[in-house]
Amino acid sequence: xxxxxxxxxxxxxxxxxxxxxxxxxxxxxxxxxxxxxxxxxxxxxxxxxxxxxxxxxxxxxxxxxxxxxxxxxxxxxxxxxxxxxxxxxxxxxxxxxxxxxxxxxxxxxxxxxxxxxxxxxxxxxxxxxxxxxxxxxxxxxxxxxxxxxxxxxxxxxxxxxxxxxxxxxxxxxxxxxxxxxxxxxxxxxxxxxxxxxxxxxxxxxxxxxxxxxxxxxxxxxxxxxxx
Amino acid sequence: xxxxxxxxxxxxxxxxxxxxxxxxxxxxxxxxxxxxxxxxxxxxxxxxxxxxxxxxxxxxxxxxxxxxxxxxxxxxxxxxxxxxxxxxxxxxxxxxxxxxxxxxxxxxxxxxxxxxxxxxxxxxxxxxxxxxxxxxxxxxxxxxxxxxxxxxxxxxxxxxxxxxxxxxxxxxxxxxxxxxxxxxxxxxxxxxxxxxxxxxxxxxxxxxxxxxxxxxxxxxxxxxxxx
Numbered sequence: 001x002x003x004x005x006x007x008x009x010x011x012x013x014x015x016x017x018x019x020x021x022x023x024x025x026x027x028x029x030x031x032x033x034x035x036x037x038x039x040x041x042x043x044x045x046x047x048x049x050x051x052x053x054x055x056x057x058x059x060x061x062x063x064x065x066x067x068x069x070x071x072x073x074x075x076x077x078x079x080x081x082x083x084x085x086x087x088x089x090x091x092x093x094x095x096x097x098x099x100x101x102x103x104x105x106x107x108x109x110x111x112x113x114x115x116x117x118x119x120x121x122x123x124x125x126x127x128x129x130x131x132x133x134x135x136x137x138x139x140x141x142x143x144x145x146x147x148x149x150x151x152x153x154x155x156x157x158x159x160x161x162x163x164x165x166x167x168x169x170x171x172x173x174x175x176x177x178x179x180x181x182x183x184x185x186x187x188x189x190x191x192x193x194x195x196x197x198x199x200x201x202x203x204x205x206x207x208x209x210x211x212x213x214x215x216x217x218x219x220x221x222x223x224x225x226x227x
Numbered sequence: 228x229x230x231x232x233x234x235x236x237x238x239x240x241x242x243x244x245x246x247x248x249x250x251x252x253x254x255x256x257x258x259x260x261x262x263x264x265x266x267x268x269x270x271x272x273x274x275x276x277x278x279x280x281x282x283x284x285x286x287x288x289x290x291x292x293x294x295x296x297x298x299x300x301x302x303x304x305x306x307x308x309x310x311x312x313x314x315x316x317x318x319x320x321x322x323x324x325x326x327x328x329x330x331x332x333x334x335x336x337x338x339x340x341x342x343x344x345x346x347x348x349x350x351x352x353x354x355x356x357x358x359x360x361x362x363x364x365x366x367x368x369x370x371x372x373x374x375x376x377x378x379x380x381x382x383x384x385x386x387x388x389x390x391x392x393x394x395x396x397x398x399x400x401x402x403x404x405x406x407x408x409x410x411x412x413x414x415x416x417x418x419x420x421x422x423x424x425x426x427x428x429x430x431x432x433x434x435x436x437x438x439x440x441x442x443x444x445x446x447x448x449x450x451x452x453x454x
Contacts, residue, residue: 017446018402021439028438029431036304041402043300044283047293056271066274069296073270073323077263077366089316096300139304175245175268204256211255212248219244 032136039134045103052109053169054179062172064099064107071095071168075161081202082163084156091157094150095164097143101127110169110194111186124151153200163201167209170195174212178221187225188217259363266361272330279336280396281406289399291326291334298322298395302388308429309390311383318384321377322391324370328354337396337421338413351378380427390428394436397422401439405448414452415444 026034049064062070072095079088099107104127108120128147132140149155153162170191173180181191191213199206216222253261276291289297299322306315326334331354335347355374359367376382380389397418400407408418418440426433443449 017448018404021401021442024442025435025439029435033308033431033435037398040297040301040304040398041283044297044399046296047282047289048284048286055274056268057275059275062274063293065296066290066292069273069292069299069323070267070271072296072299074267076320076323076370077267077362081260089319092316092319093303096296096303135304171264171267172271174248177245204260208252208256208260212252215248215251221244 035134035136036139039131042131042134043100043103046100049099049102049107051107051169052180052184053172054176056172056175058176058179064102067168068095068099071164074168075164078164078167078202078205079160081204082156082160083202084159086160087157090146091161091164093143094146094158094161097147098150098161098165100131101125101147103127104130109184110166111184111190153197159197160201163198163205166195166198167205170209170212174216174221177219178216181216181222185223187223188213189225191222262361262363263366266358269358269361270327270330273327276326276329276334278334278396279407279411280399281403283399283402285403285406291329294395295322295326298391301395302391305391305394305429305432306387308431309383309387310429311386313387314384317373318388318391320370321373321385321388324374325377325388325392327358328352328374330354331357336411337393338411338417380424386424387428390425390432393422393425394432397436397439401443401448404446405443408443408449412450414450415440416452418449 022034022038025037046068047063047065050061051064051067053062053067054060055062072092075088075091075095079086101124102108105120105123108116112120128144132144132147134140135143150158150161153159169180180186192210195206195209195213198209213222217224249261249265252264273295274290274292277288278291278294280289280294281287282289299319302315302318302322306313328351329335332347332350335343339347355371359371359374361367362370377385377388380386396407407413419437422433422436422440425436440449444451
Protein backbone atom coordinates (compact mmCIF):
# COMPACT_ATOMS: atom_id res chain seq x y z
CA UNK A 1 0.00 0.00 0.00
CA UNK A 2 1.22 3.49 -0.86
CA UNK A 3 0.29 6.66 0.96
CA UNK A 4 -2.85 8.49 -0.25
CA UNK A 5 -2.36 10.59 -3.35
CA UNK A 6 -1.24 14.12 -2.52
CA UNK A 7 -1.75 15.30 -6.08
CA UNK A 8 -5.53 15.31 -6.22
CA UNK A 9 -7.15 18.22 -4.46
CA UNK A 10 -10.51 18.25 -6.30
CA UNK A 11 -13.46 19.17 -4.12
CA UNK A 12 -16.43 16.84 -3.64
CA UNK A 13 -18.42 18.95 -6.09
CA UNK A 14 -15.84 18.42 -8.82
CA UNK A 15 -16.90 15.39 -10.92
CA UNK A 16 -13.29 14.77 -11.91
CA UNK A 17 -12.40 14.22 -8.27
CA UNK A 18 -13.30 10.52 -8.42
CA UNK A 19 -12.45 9.55 -12.01
CA UNK A 20 -8.79 9.08 -11.17
CA UNK A 21 -9.56 6.75 -8.26
CA UNK A 22 -9.08 3.70 -10.48
CA UNK A 23 -5.47 4.80 -10.87
CA UNK A 24 -5.19 5.26 -7.12
CA UNK A 25 -6.56 1.73 -6.63
CA UNK A 26 -4.22 0.29 -9.26
CA UNK A 27 -1.24 1.90 -7.55
CA UNK A 28 -2.31 0.69 -4.11
CA UNK A 29 -3.70 -2.76 -4.90
CA UNK A 30 -2.78 -3.65 -8.46
CA UNK A 31 -4.24 -3.38 -11.97
CA UNK A 32 -6.34 -6.51 -11.59
CA UNK A 33 -8.41 -5.32 -8.61
CA UNK A 34 -8.63 -1.86 -10.16
CA UNK A 35 -10.15 -3.35 -13.34
CA UNK A 36 -12.60 -5.42 -11.28
CA UNK A 37 -13.74 -2.36 -9.34
CA UNK A 38 -14.09 -0.39 -12.57
CA UNK A 39 -16.48 -3.10 -13.80
CA UNK A 40 -18.38 -3.09 -10.47
CA UNK A 41 -18.83 0.69 -10.66
CA UNK A 42 -19.79 0.60 -14.36
CA UNK A 43 -22.55 -1.99 -13.97
CA UNK A 44 -24.33 0.25 -11.45
CA UNK A 45 -25.97 1.67 -14.60
CA UNK A 46 -28.14 -1.47 -14.82
CA UNK A 47 -30.26 0.15 -12.08
CA UNK A 48 -31.22 2.86 -14.56
CA UNK A 49 -32.43 0.53 -17.35
CA UNK A 50 -36.21 0.64 -16.95
CA UNK A 51 -38.30 -2.27 -18.23
CA UNK A 52 -41.90 -2.47 -19.45
CA UNK A 53 -42.88 -4.49 -16.38
CA UNK A 54 -44.81 -2.77 -13.56
CA UNK A 55 -44.00 -3.45 -9.93
CA UNK A 56 -46.68 -5.54 -8.22
CA UNK A 57 -47.99 -2.41 -6.45
CA UNK A 58 -48.26 -0.68 -9.85
CA UNK A 59 -46.36 2.37 -8.57
CA UNK A 60 -43.71 2.38 -11.31
CA UNK A 61 -41.94 0.08 -13.77
CA UNK A 62 -39.07 -2.03 -12.50
CA UNK A 63 -35.47 -1.79 -13.67
CA UNK A 64 -33.09 -4.51 -14.82
CA UNK A 65 -31.19 -4.79 -11.54
CA UNK A 66 -34.38 -5.37 -9.53
CA UNK A 67 -35.70 -7.77 -12.16
CA UNK A 68 -32.47 -9.76 -11.99
CA UNK A 69 -32.57 -10.08 -8.21
CA UNK A 70 -36.20 -11.16 -8.34
CA UNK A 71 -35.80 -13.90 -10.90
CA UNK A 72 -32.68 -15.25 -9.19
CA UNK A 73 -34.74 -15.65 -6.03
CA UNK A 74 -37.42 -17.35 -8.13
CA UNK A 75 -34.81 -19.75 -9.50
CA UNK A 76 -33.87 -20.81 -5.97
CA UNK A 77 -37.52 -21.20 -4.90
CA UNK A 78 -38.72 -22.98 -8.05
CA UNK A 79 -35.66 -25.13 -8.86
CA UNK A 80 -37.62 -28.28 -8.02
CA UNK A 81 -39.83 -27.67 -11.09
CA UNK A 82 -36.96 -27.91 -13.58
CA UNK A 83 -37.49 -30.94 -15.82
CA UNK A 84 -33.80 -31.47 -16.56
CA UNK A 85 -30.93 -31.87 -14.11
CA UNK A 86 -30.00 -28.20 -13.62
CA UNK A 87 -26.80 -26.88 -12.02
CA UNK A 88 -28.43 -24.09 -10.02
CA UNK A 89 -25.13 -22.33 -9.36
CA UNK A 90 -24.44 -22.01 -13.08
CA UNK A 91 -28.01 -20.90 -13.75
CA UNK A 92 -27.69 -18.25 -11.03
CA UNK A 93 -24.41 -16.93 -12.41
CA UNK A 94 -25.96 -16.77 -15.86
CA UNK A 95 -28.96 -14.84 -14.57
CA UNK A 96 -26.76 -12.45 -12.57
CA UNK A 97 -25.17 -11.10 -15.77
CA UNK A 98 -27.86 -11.92 -18.39
CA UNK A 99 -29.11 -8.34 -18.79
CA UNK A 100 -25.82 -6.42 -18.38
CA UNK A 101 -25.63 -5.77 -22.14
CA UNK A 102 -28.78 -3.65 -21.83
CA UNK A 103 -26.62 -0.97 -20.15
CA UNK A 104 -25.49 -0.06 -23.68
CA UNK A 105 -28.13 -1.76 -25.85
CA UNK A 106 -31.23 -0.80 -23.87
CA UNK A 107 -34.15 -3.05 -22.95
CA UNK A 108 -35.88 -4.64 -25.96
CA UNK A 109 -39.53 -5.27 -25.07
CA UNK A 110 -40.49 -8.94 -25.32
CA UNK A 111 -43.36 -7.92 -27.61
CA UNK A 112 -41.27 -5.45 -29.69
CA UNK A 113 -41.61 -5.29 -33.48
CA UNK A 114 -39.40 -7.21 -35.90
CA UNK A 115 -37.20 -4.19 -36.67
CA UNK A 116 -36.22 -3.64 -33.04
CA UNK A 117 -35.57 -7.35 -32.60
CA UNK A 118 -33.41 -7.47 -35.73
CA UNK A 119 -30.94 -4.88 -34.45
CA UNK A 120 -31.02 -6.24 -30.89
CA UNK A 121 -28.45 -9.01 -31.44
CA UNK A 122 -25.86 -6.66 -32.95
CA UNK A 123 -26.36 -3.99 -30.28
CA UNK A 124 -26.06 -6.54 -27.49
CA UNK A 125 -22.94 -8.17 -28.91
CA UNK A 126 -21.17 -4.79 -29.12
CA UNK A 127 -22.22 -4.10 -25.54
CA UNK A 128 -20.86 -7.45 -24.39
CA UNK A 129 -17.50 -6.64 -26.01
CA UNK A 130 -17.24 -3.41 -24.08
CA UNK A 131 -18.61 -4.47 -20.70
CA UNK A 132 -17.00 -7.89 -20.24
CA UNK A 133 -13.87 -6.33 -21.74
CA UNK A 134 -13.50 -4.15 -18.65
CA UNK A 135 -12.64 -7.21 -16.57
CA UNK A 136 -9.32 -9.08 -16.38
CA UNK A 137 -9.15 -11.25 -19.52
CA UNK A 138 -9.94 -14.72 -18.19
CA UNK A 139 -12.69 -13.40 -15.91
CA UNK A 140 -14.31 -11.40 -18.70
CA UNK A 141 -14.16 -14.40 -21.02
CA UNK A 142 -15.76 -16.65 -18.41
CA UNK A 143 -18.73 -14.32 -17.90
CA UNK A 144 -18.99 -13.66 -21.62
CA UNK A 145 -19.21 -17.41 -22.26
CA UNK A 146 -21.99 -17.70 -19.66
CA UNK A 147 -23.88 -14.87 -21.36
CA UNK A 148 -23.47 -16.54 -24.78
CA UNK A 149 -24.76 -19.79 -23.29
CA UNK A 150 -27.80 -17.99 -21.89
CA UNK A 151 -28.49 -16.34 -25.25
CA UNK A 152 -28.18 -19.66 -27.13
CA UNK A 153 -30.61 -21.33 -24.66
CA UNK A 154 -29.49 -24.80 -25.61
CA UNK A 155 -28.09 -26.13 -22.32
CA UNK A 156 -30.41 -27.28 -19.52
CA UNK A 157 -29.05 -24.52 -17.26
CA UNK A 158 -29.75 -21.84 -19.87
CA UNK A 159 -33.24 -23.17 -20.53
CA UNK A 160 -34.18 -23.09 -16.88
CA UNK A 161 -32.67 -19.60 -16.57
CA UNK A 162 -34.78 -18.44 -19.52
CA UNK A 163 -37.87 -20.02 -17.96
CA UNK A 164 -37.39 -17.73 -14.96
CA UNK A 165 -36.68 -14.72 -17.20
CA UNK A 166 -40.06 -15.22 -18.95
CA UNK A 167 -42.06 -16.24 -15.89
CA UNK A 168 -41.10 -13.21 -13.76
CA UNK A 169 -42.64 -10.44 -15.93
CA UNK A 170 -45.58 -12.75 -16.73
CA UNK A 171 -46.40 -13.04 -13.01
CA UNK A 172 -46.11 -9.26 -12.68
CA UNK A 173 -48.64 -8.83 -15.46
CA UNK A 174 -50.97 -11.43 -13.96
CA UNK A 175 -50.83 -9.92 -10.47
CA UNK A 176 -51.35 -6.34 -11.63
CA UNK A 177 -54.46 -7.28 -13.62
CA UNK A 178 -52.59 -6.98 -16.93
CA UNK A 179 -51.50 -3.30 -16.71
CA UNK A 180 -48.52 -3.84 -19.00
CA UNK A 181 -50.34 -6.08 -21.48
CA UNK A 182 -53.21 -3.65 -21.99
CA UNK A 183 -50.93 -0.61 -22.13
CA UNK A 184 -49.05 -2.16 -25.06
CA UNK A 185 -52.06 -3.82 -26.73
CA UNK A 186 -50.66 -7.32 -26.25
CA UNK A 187 -53.06 -10.23 -26.91
CA UNK A 188 -53.34 -13.70 -25.38
CA UNK A 189 -52.02 -15.28 -28.60
CA UNK A 190 -48.85 -13.22 -28.34
CA UNK A 191 -48.43 -14.08 -24.67
CA UNK A 192 -48.91 -17.80 -25.38
CA UNK A 193 -46.29 -17.58 -28.12
CA UNK A 194 -43.66 -15.79 -25.99
CA UNK A 195 -44.31 -18.06 -23.00
CA UNK A 196 -44.07 -21.28 -25.01
CA UNK A 197 -40.33 -21.53 -24.24
CA UNK A 198 -41.16 -22.03 -20.58
CA UNK A 199 -42.06 -25.58 -21.62
CA UNK A 200 -38.38 -26.10 -22.52
CA UNK A 201 -37.50 -25.67 -18.86
CA UNK A 202 -40.53 -26.87 -16.93
CA UNK A 203 -43.73 -28.59 -18.11
CA UNK A 204 -45.43 -27.89 -14.76
CA UNK A 205 -44.69 -24.17 -14.84
CA UNK A 206 -45.74 -23.97 -18.48
CA UNK A 207 -49.06 -25.66 -17.68
CA UNK A 208 -49.64 -23.12 -14.91
CA UNK A 209 -48.84 -20.23 -17.26
CA UNK A 210 -51.34 -21.52 -19.85
CA UNK A 211 -53.95 -21.77 -17.13
CA UNK A 212 -53.28 -18.22 -15.91
CA UNK A 213 -53.47 -16.85 -19.47
CA UNK A 214 -56.97 -18.36 -19.81
CA UNK A 215 -57.86 -16.94 -16.42
CA UNK A 216 -56.61 -13.46 -17.40
CA UNK A 217 -58.69 -13.58 -20.60
CA UNK A 218 -61.78 -14.72 -18.65
CA UNK A 219 -61.31 -11.77 -16.25
CA UNK A 220 -60.89 -9.23 -19.01
CA UNK A 221 -57.25 -8.51 -18.05
CA UNK A 222 -55.89 -9.70 -21.39
CA UNK A 223 -57.57 -9.41 -24.84
CA UNK A 224 -58.06 -12.83 -26.44
CA UNK A 225 -56.72 -11.68 -29.81
CA UNK A 226 -57.20 -13.46 -33.14
CA UNK A 227 -58.36 -17.05 -32.67
CA UNK B 228 -55.35 -28.45 -14.50
CA UNK B 229 -58.92 -27.28 -14.05
CA UNK B 230 -60.75 -24.88 -16.32
CA UNK B 231 -60.34 -21.17 -15.52
CA UNK B 232 -62.53 -19.93 -12.68
CA UNK B 233 -65.94 -18.84 -13.89
CA UNK B 234 -66.77 -17.27 -10.53
CA UNK B 235 -64.50 -14.26 -10.68
CA UNK B 236 -65.71 -11.48 -12.93
CA UNK B 237 -63.81 -8.56 -11.36
CA UNK B 238 -62.67 -5.93 -13.84
CA UNK B 239 -59.02 -5.03 -14.26
CA UNK B 240 -59.61 -1.87 -12.22
CA UNK B 241 -60.90 -3.87 -9.27
CA UNK B 242 -57.98 -4.48 -6.89
CA UNK B 243 -59.70 -7.57 -5.51
CA UNK B 244 -59.61 -9.12 -8.96
CA UNK B 245 -56.15 -10.61 -8.38
CA UNK B 246 -56.13 -11.38 -4.66
CA UNK B 247 -57.92 -14.68 -5.17
CA UNK B 248 -55.42 -15.84 -7.79
CA UNK B 249 -53.44 -17.76 -5.18
CA UNK B 250 -56.55 -19.92 -4.71
CA UNK B 251 -56.83 -20.34 -8.48
CA UNK B 252 -53.17 -21.44 -8.58
CA UNK B 253 -53.64 -23.82 -5.64
CA UNK B 254 -56.61 -25.44 -7.35
CA UNK B 255 -54.77 -25.75 -10.68
CA UNK B 256 -51.25 -26.61 -9.54
CA UNK B 257 -51.35 -27.43 -5.84
CA UNK B 258 -50.90 -25.66 -2.50
CA UNK B 259 -47.11 -25.93 -2.61
CA UNK B 260 -46.60 -23.95 -5.83
CA UNK B 261 -49.31 -21.50 -4.76
CA UNK B 262 -47.41 -20.79 -1.51
CA UNK B 263 -44.15 -20.37 -3.44
CA UNK B 264 -45.74 -17.88 -5.81
CA UNK B 265 -47.30 -16.00 -2.90
CA UNK B 266 -43.77 -15.59 -1.49
CA UNK B 267 -42.42 -14.51 -4.90
CA UNK B 268 -45.14 -11.86 -5.22
CA UNK B 269 -44.72 -10.67 -1.62
CA UNK B 270 -40.96 -10.10 -1.85
CA UNK B 271 -41.48 -7.67 -4.73
CA UNK B 272 -41.80 -5.12 -1.91
CA UNK B 273 -38.01 -5.26 -1.43
CA UNK B 274 -37.82 -2.97 -4.49
CA UNK B 275 -39.53 -0.27 -2.44
CA UNK B 276 -37.14 -0.36 0.54
CA UNK B 277 -34.89 2.64 -0.10
CA UNK B 278 -31.40 2.71 1.40
CA UNK B 279 -29.12 5.58 2.41
CA UNK B 280 -26.72 4.76 -0.44
CA UNK B 281 -26.74 6.96 -3.56
CA UNK B 282 -26.46 5.43 -7.03
CA UNK B 283 -23.06 6.07 -8.61
CA UNK B 284 -24.62 8.76 -10.85
CA UNK B 285 -26.04 10.45 -7.72
CA UNK B 286 -29.54 10.64 -9.26
CA UNK B 287 -31.32 8.89 -6.38
CA UNK B 288 -30.74 6.43 -3.54
CA UNK B 289 -30.75 2.74 -4.34
CA UNK B 290 -33.21 0.17 -2.99
CA UNK B 291 -32.59 -3.19 -1.34
CA UNK B 292 -33.31 -5.28 -4.45
CA UNK B 293 -30.79 -3.36 -6.56
CA UNK B 294 -28.25 -3.43 -3.72
CA UNK B 295 -28.65 -7.20 -3.44
CA UNK B 296 -28.10 -7.79 -7.15
CA UNK B 297 -25.04 -5.55 -7.10
CA UNK B 298 -23.28 -7.19 -4.19
CA UNK B 299 -24.01 -10.68 -5.52
CA UNK B 300 -22.23 -9.69 -8.72
CA UNK B 301 -19.39 -8.32 -6.60
CA UNK B 302 -19.18 -11.65 -4.76
CA UNK B 303 -18.68 -13.48 -8.07
CA UNK B 304 -16.07 -10.97 -9.30
CA UNK B 305 -14.15 -10.69 -6.03
CA UNK B 306 -14.37 -14.29 -4.76
CA UNK B 307 -10.63 -14.72 -5.33
CA UNK B 308 -9.95 -12.23 -2.51
CA UNK B 309 -11.67 -14.33 0.17
CA UNK B 310 -9.11 -15.45 2.74
CA UNK B 311 -11.00 -18.58 3.76
CA UNK B 312 -12.27 -21.39 1.56
CA UNK B 313 -15.70 -19.99 0.68
CA UNK B 314 -18.59 -21.93 -0.87
CA UNK B 315 -19.67 -19.23 -3.30
CA UNK B 316 -23.04 -20.84 -3.96
CA UNK B 317 -23.94 -20.74 -0.28
CA UNK B 318 -22.68 -17.17 0.01
CA UNK B 319 -24.80 -16.16 -3.01
CA UNK B 320 -27.94 -17.80 -1.59
CA UNK B 321 -27.32 -16.02 1.71
CA UNK B 322 -26.95 -12.68 -0.02
CA UNK B 323 -30.05 -13.24 -2.16
CA UNK B 324 -32.27 -13.27 0.94
CA UNK B 325 -30.16 -11.31 3.46
CA UNK B 326 -32.25 -8.12 3.32
CA UNK B 327 -35.75 -9.61 2.88
CA UNK B 328 -36.61 -8.90 6.52
CA UNK B 329 -36.35 -5.18 5.75
CA UNK B 330 -39.67 -5.49 3.87
CA UNK B 331 -41.30 -5.38 7.33
CA UNK B 332 -38.48 -4.05 9.52
CA UNK B 333 -37.22 -1.26 7.24
CA UNK B 334 -33.62 -0.41 6.44
CA UNK B 335 -31.49 0.37 9.49
CA UNK B 336 -28.70 2.75 8.46
CA UNK B 337 -25.23 1.35 9.12
CA UNK B 338 -24.44 4.53 11.07
CA UNK B 339 -27.80 4.63 12.92
CA UNK B 340 -27.96 5.49 16.62
CA UNK B 341 -27.96 2.89 19.41
CA UNK B 342 -31.73 3.07 19.93
CA UNK B 343 -32.52 2.16 16.32
CA UNK B 344 -29.95 -0.63 16.42
CA UNK B 345 -31.38 -2.01 19.68
CA UNK B 346 -34.84 -2.59 18.24
CA UNK B 347 -33.51 -3.79 14.88
CA UNK B 348 -32.91 -7.40 15.94
CA UNK B 349 -36.44 -7.84 17.31
CA UNK B 350 -38.08 -6.21 14.30
CA UNK B 351 -36.09 -8.32 11.88
CA UNK B 352 -36.78 -11.58 13.70
CA UNK B 353 -40.54 -10.93 13.59
CA UNK B 354 -40.23 -10.14 9.89
CA UNK B 355 -38.33 -13.38 9.27
CA UNK B 356 -41.12 -15.34 10.98
CA UNK B 357 -43.71 -13.85 8.67
CA UNK B 358 -41.82 -13.84 5.38
CA UNK B 359 -40.07 -17.22 5.46
CA UNK B 360 -43.32 -18.57 6.95
CA UNK B 361 -45.07 -17.94 3.63
CA UNK B 362 -43.04 -20.73 2.01
CA UNK B 363 -43.58 -24.49 2.27
CA UNK B 364 -42.17 -25.52 5.67
CA UNK B 365 -38.86 -27.15 4.75
CA UNK B 366 -38.08 -24.49 2.15
CA UNK B 367 -38.85 -21.65 4.55
CA UNK B 368 -36.72 -23.28 7.24
CA UNK B 369 -33.80 -23.69 4.86
CA UNK B 370 -33.79 -20.02 3.86
CA UNK B 371 -34.39 -18.93 7.45
CA UNK B 372 -31.34 -20.92 8.53
CA UNK B 373 -29.25 -19.24 5.83
CA UNK B 374 -30.45 -15.83 7.04
CA UNK B 375 -29.59 -16.73 10.66
CA UNK B 376 -26.14 -17.84 9.51
CA UNK B 377 -25.62 -14.54 7.71
CA UNK B 378 -26.72 -12.59 10.77
CA UNK B 379 -24.41 -14.59 13.08
CA UNK B 380 -21.47 -13.97 10.69
CA UNK B 381 -19.45 -16.82 12.14
CA UNK B 382 -19.04 -19.14 9.15
CA UNK B 383 -16.55 -18.37 6.38
CA UNK B 384 -19.41 -18.07 3.87
CA UNK B 385 -21.27 -15.57 6.06
CA UNK B 386 -18.12 -13.54 6.69
CA UNK B 387 -17.39 -13.21 3.00
CA UNK B 388 -21.05 -12.34 2.33
CA UNK B 389 -20.86 -9.61 4.98
CA UNK B 390 -17.63 -8.31 3.44
CA UNK B 391 -19.53 -7.71 0.20
CA UNK B 392 -22.48 -6.17 2.08
CA UNK B 393 -20.15 -3.59 3.66
CA UNK B 394 -17.92 -3.00 0.65
CA UNK B 395 -20.76 -2.22 -1.80
CA UNK B 396 -22.14 0.93 -0.11
CA UNK B 397 -18.59 1.97 0.79
CA UNK B 398 -17.62 1.98 -2.89
CA UNK B 399 -20.76 3.97 -3.69
CA UNK B 400 -19.73 6.58 -1.16
CA UNK B 401 -16.17 6.67 -2.45
CA UNK B 402 -17.21 7.01 -6.10
CA UNK B 403 -19.80 9.72 -5.43
CA UNK B 404 -17.30 11.86 -3.55
CA UNK B 405 -18.87 11.00 -0.19
CA UNK B 406 -22.42 12.33 -0.82
CA UNK B 407 -23.96 9.92 1.69
CA UNK B 408 -21.24 10.35 4.31
CA UNK B 409 -21.46 14.13 4.32
CA UNK B 410 -25.26 14.17 4.24
CA UNK B 411 -25.35 12.14 7.44
CA UNK B 412 -22.31 13.73 9.12
CA UNK B 413 -20.38 10.46 9.17
CA UNK B 414 -16.67 10.70 10.06
CA UNK B 415 -13.65 8.66 8.99
CA UNK B 416 -13.42 7.08 12.44
CA UNK B 417 -16.95 5.77 12.12
CA UNK B 418 -16.31 4.45 8.62
CA UNK B 419 -13.11 2.70 9.79
CA UNK B 420 -15.06 1.12 12.63
CA UNK B 421 -17.93 -0.18 10.46
CA UNK B 422 -15.56 -1.40 7.75
CA UNK B 423 -13.28 -3.27 10.18
CA UNK B 424 -15.32 -6.47 9.69
CA UNK B 425 -14.20 -6.59 6.06
CA UNK B 426 -10.91 -7.87 7.49
CA UNK B 427 -12.80 -10.98 8.69
CA UNK B 428 -13.45 -11.89 5.06
CA UNK B 429 -10.52 -10.45 3.13
CA UNK B 430 -7.30 -8.81 4.31
CA UNK B 431 -6.60 -7.47 0.80
CA UNK B 432 -9.99 -5.81 0.44
CA UNK B 433 -9.73 -4.41 3.96
CA UNK B 434 -6.33 -2.89 3.18
CA UNK B 435 -7.80 -1.26 0.07
CA UNK B 436 -10.72 0.13 2.08
CA UNK B 437 -8.36 1.67 4.63
CA UNK B 438 -6.38 3.24 1.82
CA UNK B 439 -9.52 4.67 0.20
CA UNK B 440 -10.70 6.10 3.53
CA UNK B 441 -7.40 7.99 3.85
CA UNK B 442 -7.76 9.13 0.25
CA UNK B 443 -11.34 10.36 0.84
CA UNK B 444 -10.18 12.33 3.89
CA UNK B 445 -7.28 13.83 1.91
CA UNK B 446 -9.73 14.93 -0.81
CA UNK B 447 -12.18 16.48 1.63
CA UNK B 448 -14.90 13.90 0.83
CA UNK B 449 -14.99 12.55 4.37
CA UNK B 450 -14.42 14.49 7.62
CA UNK B 451 -11.54 13.04 9.62
CA UNK B 452 -13.48 13.11 12.89
CA UNK B 453 -12.01 12.86 16.37
CA UNK B 454 -8.41 11.59 16.32
